[in-house]
C-alpha cells in the first residue's frame with residue numbers, strides 16, 4: 001500500500017496507512033496545537049521573494065567572508081609573522 005499522506009512511499013506495514021517519515025511527521029505535529037505548527041512551518045519553510053533575496057545575500061556574504069578568512073596574507077614588514 002502507498003502512504004496515504006504523501007502518496008509516494010510505501011506504508012510502514014500492511015495495516016498501517018503512512019510511511020515512516022510521514023508517520024514521524026504526524027507524531028511530531030500532534031505535540032503542539034495545529035495553529036502553532038502552521039505558524040512554525042510557514043516561518044521556516046515558506047518564504048516570499050524578499051525573504052529569498054535576503055537569504056541569498058546572507059549566504060553569499062557568509063561565503064565571501066569564509067573565502068576571505070581562508071586567505072593568508074603573506075608575511076611582510078607590515079604584516080609580520082605571528
Ligand SMILES: [Zn+2]
Nearest residue numbers: 003006019022
Ligand atoms: Zn508518506
